[in-house]
Amino acid sequence: xxxxxxxxxxxxxxxxxxxxxxxxxxxxxxxxxxxxxxxxxxxxxxxxxxxxxxxxxxxxxxxxxxxxxxxxxxxxxxxxxxxxxxxxxxxxxxxxxxxxxxxxxxxxxxxxxxxxxxxxxxxxxxxxxxxxxxxxxxxxxxxxxxxxxxxxxxxxxxxxxxxxxxxxxxxxxxxxxxxxxxxxxxxxxxxxxxxxxxxxxxxxxxxxxxxxxxxxxxxxxxxxxxxxxxxxxxxxxxxxxxxxxxxxxxxxxxxxxxxxxxxxxxxxxxxxxxxxxxxxxxxxxxxxxxxxxxxxxxxxxxxxxxxxxxxxxxxxxxxxxxxxxxxxxxxxxxxxxxxxxxxxxxxxxxxxxxxxxxxxxxxxxxxxxxxxxxxxxxxxxxxxxxxxxxxxxxxxxxxxxxxxxxxxxxxxxxxxxxxxxxxxxxxxxxxxxxxxxxxxxxxxxxxxxxxxxxxxxxxxxxxxxxxxxxxxxxxxxxx
Amino acid sequence: xxxxxxxxxxxxxxxxxxxxxxxxxxxxxxxxxxxxxxxxxxxxxxxxxxxxxxxxxxxxxxxxxxxxxxxxxxxxxxxxxxxxxxxxxxxxxxxxxxxxxxxxxxxxxxxxxxxxxxxxxxxxxxxxxxxxxxxxxxxxxxxxxxxxxxxxxxxxxxxxxxxxxxxxxxxxxxxxxxxxxxxxxxxxxxxxxxxxxxxxxxxxxxxxxxxxxxxxxxxxxxxxxxxxxxxxxxxxxxxxxxxxxxxxxxxxxxxxxxxxxxxxxxxxxxxxxxxxxxxxxxxxxxxxxxxxxxxxxxxxxxxxxxxxxxxxxxxxxxxxxxxxxxxxxxxxxxxxxxxxxxxxxxxxxxxxxxxxxxxxxxxxxxxxxxxxxxxxxxxxxxxxxxxxxxxxxxxxxxxxxxxxxxxxxxx
Numbered sequence: 028x029x030x031x032x033x034x035x036x037x038x039x040x041x042x043x044x045x046x047x048x049x050x051x052x053x054x055x056x057x058x059x060x061x062x063x064x065x066x067x068x069x070x071x072x073x074x075x076x077x078x079x080x081x082x083x084x085x086x087x088x089x090x091x092x093x094x095x096x097x098x099x100x101x102x103x104x105x106x107x108x109x110x111x112x113x114x115x116x117x118x119x120x121x122x123x124x125x126x127x128x129x130x131x132x133x134x135x136x137x138x139x140x141x142x143x144x145x146x147x148x149x150x151x152x153x154x155x156x157x158x159x160x161x162x163x164x165x166x167x168x169x170x171x172x173x174x175x176x177x178x179x180x181x182x183x184x185x186x187x188x189x190x191x192x193x194x195x196x197x198x199x200x201x202x203x204x205x206x207x208x209x210x211x212x213x214x215x216x217x218x219x220x221x222x223x224x225x226x227x228x229x230x231x232x233x234x235x236x237x238x239x240x241x242x243x244x245x246x247x248x249x250x251x252x253x254x255x256x257x258x259x260x261x262x263x264x265x266x267x268x269x270x271x272x273x274x275x276x277x278x279x280x281x282x283x284x285x286x287x288x289x290x291x292x293x294x295x296x297x298x299x300x301x302x303x304x305x306x307x308x309x310x311x312x313x314x315x316x317x318x319x320x321x322x323x324x325x326x327x328x329x330x331x332x333x334x335x336x337x338x339x340x341x342x343x344x345x346x347x348x349x350x351x352x353x354x355x356x357x358x359x360x361x362x363x364x365x366x367x368x369x370x371x372x373x374x375x376x377x378x379x380x381x382x383x384x385x386x387x388x389x390x391x392x393x394x395x396x397x398x399x400x401x402x403x404x405x406x407x408x409x410x411x412x413x414x415x416x417x418x419x420x421x422x423x424x425x426x427x428x429x430x431x432x433x434x435x436x437x438x439x440x441x442x443x444x445x446x447x448x449x450x451x452x453x454x455x456x457x458x459x460x461x462x463x464x465x466x467x468x469x470x471x472x473x474x475x476x477x478x479x480x481x482x483x484x485x486x487x488x489x490x491x492x493x494x495x496x497x498x499x500x501x502x503x504x505x506x
Numbered sequence: 507x508x509x510x511x512x513x514x515x516x517x518x519x520x521x522x523x524x525x526x527x528x529x530x531x532x533x534x535x536x537x538x539x540x541x542x543x544x545x546x547x548x549x550x551x552x553x554x555x556x557x558x559x560x561x562x563x564x565x566x567x568x569x570x571x572x573x574x575x576x577x578x579x580x581x582x583x584x585x586x587x588x589x590x591x592x593x594x595x596x597x598x599x600x601x602x603x604x605x606x607x608x609x610x611x612x613x614x615x616x617x618x619x620x621x622x623x624x625x626x627x628x629x630x631x632x633x634x635x636x637x638x639x640x641x642x643x644x645x646x647x648x649x650x651x652x653x654x655x656x657x658x659x660x661x662x663x664x665x666x667x668x669x670x671x672x673x674x675x676x677x678x679x680x681x682x683x684x685x686x687x688x689x690x691x692x693x694x695x696x697x698x699x700x701x702x703x704x705x706x707x708x709x710x711x712x713x714x715x716x717x718x719x720x721x722x723x724x725x726x727x728x729x730x731x732x733x734x735x736x737x738x739x740x741x742x743x744x745x746x747x748x749x750x751x752x753x754x755x756x757x758x759x760x761x762x763x764x765x766x767x768x769x770x771x772x773x774x775x776x777x778x779x780x781x782x783x784x785x786x787x788x789x790x791x792x793x794x795x796x797x798x799x800x801x802x803x804x805x806x807x808x809x810x811x812x813x814x815x816x817x818x819x820x821x822x823x824x825x826x827x828x829x830x831x832x833x834x835x836x837x838x839x840x841x842x843x844x845x846x847x848x849x850x851x852x853x854x855x856x857x858x859x860x861x862x863x864x865x866x867x868x869x870x871x872x873x874x875x876x877x878x879x880x881x882x883x884x885x886x887x888x889x890x891x892x893x894x895x896x897x898x899x900x901x902x903x904x905x906x907x908x909x910x911x912x913x914x915x916x917x
Contacts, residue, residue, distance in 0.1 A: 253631070301724065306633045331628035333636070411607035418604035423589035426539065431602075461761075463626035465642040469653055484655055488638035492725035495638055496655035497752070500680050 029053045029192075030384065032211055032220035034199055034234055036063035036443075038175055038365055039357050040226035041182035042101075042372035048189035049392040052384075055218055056183065056191060057211065059198035059230075061490020062450045063183050063443050064176035066228040067364070069453075070252065070303070070335025072279060072292060073175050074266055076363040077114055077167035079134025079142065086345045088137045091363040094370035095169060101369050102173060105181035106398025108284040114170025114266040115154065117161040117320060123270040127165045130270075134167070141168040156262050156321050170266055174284050175365050176453045177399065180443060185396040187442035189389070194218070195446075196490065199227070202237040208353050209238075222384055224355045224375060229300045229338045231346075231358035240350045243358045247300050247336040250292025251309035256328040256461075260286040267320050278316035280324070285456070290317045290324065292335065303334045330461070337361040347371065349378055399454055402434050424474075425467040427460025435471060439478045446479060448472065449489040468495070507612045509533035509825045511599055513590050513766065514619035516545020518798025520573035521811040522617045523582050525818030531825050535611070536577070536584035537601055543577065543584065544570035545621055546644070547807065549651045552672055554699070558808035569807060593770040595791055615793045615821040618767055618781065619814065622799040624669070625759040634720040639727030643669040643757040647676065656680055658753025662730050663687040664718045666694035666701070668805070668892075670757020675704035677755075684708075685749050688716040688732050690739055693866050695759070695892045697805055717741060718754065727752050760803045770794060777845040778802040785848045785857040786820030787813065795821050802847050802860070805894045809860070813847075830855075835907050842867070842914040844891075854904045860896045861912060863889045871915040872897055876907045889914070 031047055033040045036058035044056050058065070075098050081087035102109035118127045127144060134142045143166050150157055150164045187193055194216070201212040208221035225234045232243040260282055269277025281289045293309045314326045340346050340359015345367070349355050355378055357371060364371075380386055398404070402413060402420055413433070414421040420433030438445040438454035445451045448458065451471055458464030458471070472486045472495060479486075484496040509531050512519045515538030523534050542548065547555070550566030557563060560572070577584065585603060592600040597616050602608045624642040641649075641657055647669065649655045659682045663670045666689040674684045687705060692715050694701055705712050713732070719741045720731040734745035762780040764772075773782045773790035780801040781789040787797050797817035798810045835851040837859065846861045868888050874881045874897070881903050889895055899910070 254628075303636075304634050304720075305631075307719070310631055310633070329628065329631055330626075332631050407608050414602070414604065414607040421602050421604035421607055422587060423539065423591075423602060426589065429589075429591065461626070462623045462642075463628050465624050465626060465645045468645060469648045473653075483653065487725075489725075493638035494726065496649055496653075496657050497659060498656055500650055500654050500656045 028207075029055045029218060029220035031222045031224060031379070032057060032209070032218055033224045033226055034211070035066070035226035035228055035231075036179070036183055036193065037066050037068040037226060037228050038064070038179045038182070038368045039360050039371055040224070041179040041186070042368040043224060043226065043375050044186035044191050045182040046372040046376050048186040048191045049389060049394070051387040051389045054186065054191040055220065056186070056193045057197040057199060057218070058193065058195045061195055061447055061487070062445070063193070063195075064179035064453065065489070067336060067338050068175050068179050070333050071175055071250070071337070071362070071365060072281065073172055073283060073289065074114070074279075074281065074366065075109070075171035075173055076366040077134065077142070077170040078137050078139045078363070078366070079130050079165070079167060081137065081363065083133060083136040086347060087363060087367070090345065090367035090370040090374060092138050093373070094363070094367035095171070097369040097373075098171065098173065098366065102178065104394045105178065105185055105396045106401065107173060107178045107181045108400065109171060109173045110282070110284055111169070111171040112265055112282060114167040114268060115150070116165040116268045116270055117150065117157065118163045118270045119160050119319070120162070122272065124163050126270050126272065127163060130165050139167065139169060142166070154263055154265060154267065157267070158320055158322055160319070172266060172281060172284055173365070180454060181396050181399070184442040185394070188396065189392055193443050199234060199237070202234070204238070222353045222355070222379060222382070224357065226357050228360070229336060231338065231356060235350070235356055235358065238351065238354055240356075242350075243346055243356065244341040245338050245358055247297050247302070248339045248361070249295040249297050249302070249334060249336055251305050251313060251332065251334045252289060252291030253310065253313050253329050253332045254283075255288040255290065255325065256330050257286045259288040259325055259328050262288060262321060269316070269320060278313055278320070280317055280320050287330070290314070296339070300336065303336060305332050305334045309334070331463070345371070347374060347378070349382055353382065355379070399438070402431065403429070424470055425455070425457035425460065427462050428456040430455045430457040432474065435474055436478065439475060446475070447487045447489050447493070448475070448495065451475065507614065508535050509613070510535070510615045510617065510821050511611055511613040512536045512617045512619055513593070513599070514538065514545065514621060514798070514800070515540070515543040515584055515586075516619060516621050516798065517547055517570060517573065517807050517810050518621070518800070518814040519545070519617070519619035520570070520577050521814035522619060522797055522818035522821070524573065524576050524580065525815040526822040527580050527582060529819045529822035531822045534582050536582065537588045537590055537599070538584060538586050539589045541587055543574045543586070549644070549648050550672075551651050552676070555807050558806065559811055573811070590766060593766045595771045597793055615795065615824045617817050617821050618789070618794065618796040618800050619798050620763045620766065620800045622760040622762045622803055624756070625761055627756055630756075630758065632718055632721055635723055637721070637723040637725055637727050639723065639752055640721065640754045641756070643667070643673040643755045646673055646755055650676060650680060656682065658682060658751075660685065660751040661753045661755060662718065662732070662749055662751045663755045663757060665689065665756055665758035666696050666712060667757035667759060668696045668700050670755060671696045671700040671704040673755055673757070674710050675708055678708050678710070684710050685751055686711050686713050686732065688713045688718060690715070690717045690735060693890065697892055698890070719746065721754065727754055730754055760799065762800045762803065764800060767796065767800070772796075775845060775849060778847065782849045783847060784850050784852045785855070786853070787817035787848070788820060788824070793824055802845070805892065809894060833904070835904065836909050838909065838911045840911070840913040843872070843912045846912055851904065851910070855901045856898060857904070858896050858898045859912070860894055862894055863891060863914060866890045867914060867916055869917045871917055873913045873915055874899065875911045875913065876909065881907065881910065
């Protein structure tokens with residue numbers, strides 16, 4: 028019997044788990060995929076929004092501004108890269124200028140600090156590579172960037188280090204109300220809990236329906252992105268938005284915490300919640316619109332492209348409700364969900380308290396997690412000390428990103444444990460460089476197979492049927 | 507302080523080390539990131555290596571062993587499992603391994619011999635999903651030849667580079683079915699002999715002017731959509747064709763790995779993606795030399811070994827401060843000839859210039875001009891982008907030269 032079961036190991040579920048892990052509670056996180064951070068959390072703009080976008084008085088506005096204020100501390104405790112680079116909304120004409128003025132006013136109403144509107148000359152000083160057609164901009168110095176899956180992995184790892192459990196490959200099929208709480212079933216497992224929190228992202232409507240709540244409807248909105256090589260990372264320093272208009276929200280250009288340049292997203296409402304396909308039209312659309320913001324975008328420097336699905340709700344606002352005793356929904360957490368996630372966790376914790384959950388602070392709670400980047404960021408003396416203790420830190424496995432065997436072993440051994448190639452990639456950056464795993468993946472598979480004690484051919488890219496090899500060659504078993 | 511440090515223990519690094527030793531220096535160190543010498547040759551278990559240098563068809567490991575044996579006999583020092591992290595213009599090398607941790611070496615001369623890598627899928631921006639089952643051809647080669655595992659049974663190959671062609675045959679021999687090899691260009695970038703021996707002999711279709719436009723499958727590749735491309739290399743929608751398969755191999759080009767060269771402020775050539783070098787394979791940084799696939803992608807390893815000998819000998823002379831009369835003759839090309847190596851001649855002695863062309867041409871003359879004056883001209887029945895060409899210029903032909911322009915003339 029758990030005190031709290033959280034359905035969904037995205038950034039919202041992860042931040043809630045971490046916040047609750049400071050109390051004396053039995054917590055379990057259920058995730059349908061083979062790893063955490065696999066839904067909307069995996070592929071988005073990676074922005075900590077300042078909070079001028081959401082309408083005054085909405086939950087989105089309130090939790091965005093609060094979350095943005097909390098984020099730096101959370102990242103410092105969890106050893107997650109956070110860069111307070113500031114955001115710009117650039118305008119190209121008088122209509123845009125009016126919209127920017129309205130955004131400024133809304134931001135003030137929402138409590139966003141340090142906002143200001145600048146003209147062309149000041150904008151050029153802030154961003155020398157900005158398009159000559161940009162005439163004004165809203166400057167939001169509190170805007171920041173963070174890596175969403177790094178944050179989620181760290182939050183869940185920290186929650187687990189403080190006693191929370193994680194069950195991956197647990198796809199919730201049914202929920203039964205019991206006398207003291209709920210029974211949550213997968214096709215072959217069951218957990219029981221006093222409280223259940225629905226953080227199922229795109230599927231939070233499906234989870235709600237399992238307790239007879241048909242009020243929520245979530246649909247996917249597709250967003251394609253193009254990631255450019257690190258050599259393009261110095262083209263801008265701020266996150267650059269275009270002014271939203273009748274034509275859409277525009278395409279953003281942003282630095283990432285790892286120094287790449289990110290372009291996107293497209294915005295297309297679709298039906299299929301599993302359709303993360305990129306498209307030729309998407310690439311063209313992104314490049315064409317991004318060109319409007321900067322003087323020149325080197326499209327040829329693309330190193331990868333990807334697609335994410337935003338979980339768009341049916342109310343226009345975040346849906347954070349307690350439809351019945353012991354059950355809380357967090358649904359429709361689209362943008363600014365990442366920015367708001369620490370505040371959502373705080374908000375949900377208070378709701379649980381109001382619903383009768385006793386929160387007793389736990390002795391020995393440790394909010395600090397050793398950063399995944401600890402070895403990479405250490406001094407040469409410190410690295411040599413670590414290599415003497417663990418020689419695997421002296422062996423480079425991923426030559427492009429300079430990732431050592433020691434760091435990969437850490438990723439496989441630490442909470443939440445990487446059990447597939449993509450899991451290692453998100454935790455260490457191995458396979459994320461120029462060769463995209465061409466050289467190192469055969470070796471990483473060897474490390475995974477040895478640590479997990481599974482055959483080499485059973486190692487997957489991201490769980491399920493995503494195996495890398497189908498068996499031994501003719502010289503071995505396969506005939 | 508070491509006399510000569512060679513970064514990379516593949517065919518280029520080993521051949522350079524032996525040549526440097528034979529030129530009289532002894533304080534030589536090879537730094538190799540892998541657990542053994544030989545580089546990419548270790549996974550190239552097919553034959554065809556060594557025809558030029560040894561007059562026999564060796565496998566990759568056999569070819570490598572000929573050099574490794576000499577390295578061992580000469581007692582040339584090497585550190586294995588050692589990755590070079592940084593190189594400065596002053597020739598300070600930072601490297602790491604498990605035994606010594608991170609350490610630095612000051613070298614008098616450095617030879618860059620890091621090889622190349624395969625172009626990855628990301629750079630291609632193919633639409634569709636991102637399932638398991640997409641590999642560069644060299645990665646599949648490593649799985650099969652080094653690890654003993656088969657990455658798939660139904661294969662489509664994009665790109666007709668040599669590794670892709672070799673893998674079409676290799677996977678067929680392992681019982682897989684290769685449904686097609688698609689090549690974006692109207693000609694293959696691979697060697698003619700590989701097309702004959704790896705595709706034609708096994709009845710595998712080479713679809714020229716075709717590309718993969720979409721990848722299908724959720725967990726594992728389930729199929730790809732291919733299409734013919736027009737003269738601007740844009741896919742023609744009406745020719746889209748779905749091929750069910752579980753594996754997509756990419757053989758879409760090789761890129762010299764010059765991150766360390768960049769760190770050392772070595773000038774790079776935009777066409778080769780390797781260093782700009784003189785006839786001694788010396789880069790723009792005095793005392794730093796480059797050879798093998800890190801300098802420009804070769805078609806045959808025999809030529810890698812030959813080039814590395816030049817670099818090894820020259821590095822030894824640099825260490826021993828052998829000076830020769832200096833010249834500065836830049837080499838330029840007409841575009842039909844894409845590049846030359848070397849790009850500059852600084853000593854007036856016999857020099858063999860290597861080059862590649864950008865298209866297939868028949869019955870051509872390679873003309874070398876000094877201004878208006880034709881210095882020399884050589885006929886070729888056929889030249890192709892997949893095959894490296896060379897031409898030797900005699901010392902006396904360089905006597906009055908101020909610059910040399912390489913032009914291709916179709917007869």
